[in-house]
Amino acid sequence: MSDVLPGGTLRLSETLTVTRVGYGTLQLAGPMAYGPPRDRDEALAVLRAAVRSGITHLDTSDYYGPHLVNGLVREALHPYPEGLHIATKVGARRTADRGWPAALSRPELIQAVHDNLDHLGLEALDLVNLRMTDTLAARDIVEPFTVLAELRDQGLIRNLGVSNVSAEQVEAARGIAPVVAVQNYYNVAFRQDDALVDRCAELGIAYVPFWPLGGFRPLQAAPLERVAAELGATARQIALAWLLHRSPTILLIPGTSTRAHLVQNIAAATIDLPSRALHILNAIGAPAH
Template sequence: MTSETTAPAAAGSWKIGGLALTRLGYGAMQLAGPKVWGPPRDRDAALAVLRTAVEAGITHLDTSDYYGPHVVNDLIREALHPYPEHLCIATKVGARRTPDRAWPAALSRDELVRAVHDNLRRLDVPALHLVNLRMTDTRAAADLAGPFAVLAELREQGLIRHLGVSNVGAEQVRAARDIAPVACVQNHYNVALRGDDDLVDRCAEQGIAYVPYYPLGGFRPLQVDALEDVARDLGVTARQVALAWLLRRSPNILLIPGTSSVAHLRENIAAASVELPDRALRVLDAVGTR
């Protein structure tokens, strides 16, 4: 197995509405400047990453208008508009950026309505394919119900096609489903951080996609000896092993690894065809229990 570009279709797809999302997608957060603020270091390179992702067959892009802020959505529009019919652009609302580069909650009705319209305008689309409501410091169901109901109203108005929730617990997922259909859950999860194991399985039973953010560890890459050991045995990279494990973990898991490098994008895409033998799976499955 090499790190040559391999079509993400090798990992299969997951349908949300009429769109088939490749299980290996692309998260665009890292296209902004340091700390997800301001313009990219290399604008041409950022545009190239987006175009390469779509040319490679990826049909699932993840973004938000608070990345930059505004920077990443502007890049997506410049690189890809008019968009291919099969492309799903998922975005997030529920937070905002402040001059000190913090990420405070933005969950009032006015903030959510404005965020949806900002995404519509920046991406230049008549309706958003998928909007995730990002919760921040609470996992109480009551705190999610009001904001999610606002997004459900916007969905009824035709501004949003599908809804998801992010950074949530099982009770919040249930509360959201009582209000409107939930297409996906986007939480922090990877081979070393396995607190959502039960939620992954529950979502699979309910036909809900599970989209782990920071699948490679976030701003601090995963440092797990088992990943290095398995990667060495298979002749691939530790990043590819981490992504391959997630794809194997459950068929409802959709990946959105981010990068600002075409080379790293190609490496991530190739993870879709990495096969993990049983001995490797035993080693990796044990990581989250140590």
């Protein structure tokens, strides 16, 4: 692996330091993260290219596919190079109609952790994010996060994170075990989590925005296109550069199914955003007063 990747690294804990530019595996499955990839060879090539380029943070889940994407990660990269860290998520399962119902009971969480270990071919998971689903009360996270904290004490998990959570749920989880990452929906046009992004920076916790490029609905904003044209970059690259600039503890995990987009996404970390551009970009998703 190259040791020079634009964007640098972030230390999340004693056992976890990753490149700020990472890669999310969701787009490697079929539509809606269900079923096999459109192009299996390209999926394997994207994973290998990500790691070869120096990325040390892959974000995956056993419910992508389901199971298929972790199988691709293993096939492409096992035995894993030293320094590569694979983050995964538990707390949901898939249904044949491509749904994502919650799977937060003790047996479901234990099974999910073992499934991730088996399918990735690992003895311990570097980072497991507990993905909450449609639950907003802080107390809802206590039981499932306690189960993961127990699995951490047993040595099956090295670090814990939370996903789809409120600030109150982050605090409740921190009362049970250290939280090293928060993974929520956030991008230049969707900034509901502005305060939580800043709170994570204060606490030294990684904030990992999912759908950094808009996910299933690609980001579209005229000011974004304008800044991109002025700086000779693509709108997606500017959206990623803005996130890196937004907070020092933001980690990028853009998803792509192609090597061409992977290269563009990594190059986004080399883009300097002048203050005029930042002014325009900051206004895109700023809360209305």
